[in-house]
Amino acid sequence: MTGIDKSFPGVRALSQARFQLLPGEVHALMGENGAGKSTLMKILSGVYQRDAGTILLDGRPSEIASPREAQDRGIGIIHQELALMRDLTAAQNIFIGREPRRFGILDERALNRDAQAIFDSMNLRLDPTVVVESLTIAKQQMVEIAKALSYRSRVLIMDEPTAALNDAEIAELFAIINRLKAEGVGIVYISHKMDEIKRISDRVTVMRDGEYVGTVPAAETPIETIISMMVGRTLGSETFVVPNTADAPVALEVRNLNRGREIRDVSFSVRQGEILGFAGLMGAGRTEVARAIFGADRRESGEIWVHGKRVGISTPRDAVASGIGYLSEDRKLFGLATGLDVRNNIALPSLERFTGPGGILNDAAMRDAARGYIRQLSIKTPSETQEARLLSGGNQQKVVIAKWLLRDCDILIFDEPTRGIDVGAKTEIYKLLNTLAAQGKAIIVISSELPEVLRLSHRIAVMCEGRLTGFLPGGTSQEEIMRLATQREPSMQVRHAG
Structure with a gap:
């Protein structure tokens, strides 16, 4: 060619x-x-x-x-x-x-x-x-x-x-x-x-x-x-350090979550300003936990607490109302309305903010908000009116991130946030996640790339066959994560923490 x-x-x-x-x-x-x-x-x-x-x-x-x-x-x-x-x-x-x-x-x-x-x-x-x-x-x-x-x-x-x-x-x-x-x-x-x-x-x-x-x-x-x-430039080997959040208030607590064999008695918490990484082999149940918390899948039992209050989440609308945002691993199927433009995709979870008397949308305000996130996230698009389906995969991912940033959720779940994203854009996403944590957001990151989990996380929750098998500090080794990822029974730490 x-x-x-x-x-x-x-x-x-x-x-x-x-x-x-x-x-x-x-x-x-x-x-x-x-x-x-x-x-x-x-x-x-x-x-x-x-x-x-x-x-x-x-x-x-x-x-x-x-x-x-x-x-x-x-x-x-x-x-x-x-x-x-x-x-x-x-x-x-x-x-x-x-x-x-x-x-x-x-x-x-x-x-x-x-x-x-x-x-x-x-x-x-x-x-x-x-x-x-x-x-x-x-x-x-x-x-x-x-x-x-x-x-x-x-x-x-x-x-x-x-x-x-x-x-x-x-x-x-x-x-x-x-x-x-x-x-x-x-x-x-x-x-x-x-x-x-x-x-x-x-x-x-x-x-x-x-x-x-x-x-x-x-x-x-x-x-x-x-x-x-x-x-077109040399990327440094900058290491991102998440501040110690041991004394910060708990933003999200999940107690005894169950859904068949996919999720078996999962309990954990995330504090304000903390990035909790979820690691495990394919099919371990990480995405299933995220979808159950967000109300995308029905849970059989278990409780979800947000800022110390038990919340009833049956649908994604309930989750968003409780301050939870979820970036799905399948952006095309669950994250975007590909036939709509960038502006409308970014504004979708926050339409009430742009709705005036008589239910009329304020197009100028939506445009300004979209342009702000296009600049902040370096989204490559000719304008905010470009259809989302015409963007590259990585830029589509950034649009999904933008809509949850605009919604200003206190708790953010990122499921494979850098899948299909190049090394330069990954660096931008990593910086963004740490900036959000520094602002007090509670963040869950699910990733199949162990170096990514280790680079981002303050703590790491490891799953195997639907169970949480242990928690590790962010500075741990890939070998220790894989040991827990192949361990079918929870560690004593998890059993006693349940």
């Missing part, structure tokens, strides 16, 4: 961008959110049409007018945002539009058999007849990967493929990638996880602000050099 240009209303996404992929190569494509990575790959996969530039496949100029045409030419893509039909089965999602038929009738047995064969090749234990809606985000991601593999692509684009996977699932994915490399498949690997880039990729191409920066060999290039190419 050479000289690729692409513009959207009010923003130029790509300018003279270029990229090269060899057979049997894993080529990492990196850059900050909004750098143009996903846009460039959507052009290659037929989702967008370029305004200018040339695409050569096997040395011949090629026009790719649609995703179907890209698939026919052997180009597959795993999108960062899941694109599954939630009410269909895993097998139906994999072969949608290509279902095997017998005498003109859908052959369900063959459909499920073919899907099972792909799962077996991935070492994935998954029933092909299960409805996608019932699967975890991690399992849905694996279905997306299986769907891409089903096309037997010569070029396979992976956009943040490990965002929702645990270490064991990542290892399985890398084994699949190495097998595809050996078969001559060229793989474009988009990720913000530096350790993955060093482990799996042969070359790295960096983009910044829609333009090509450079291509370097992965094994020989220090991580610091790649980061500097991405952000």
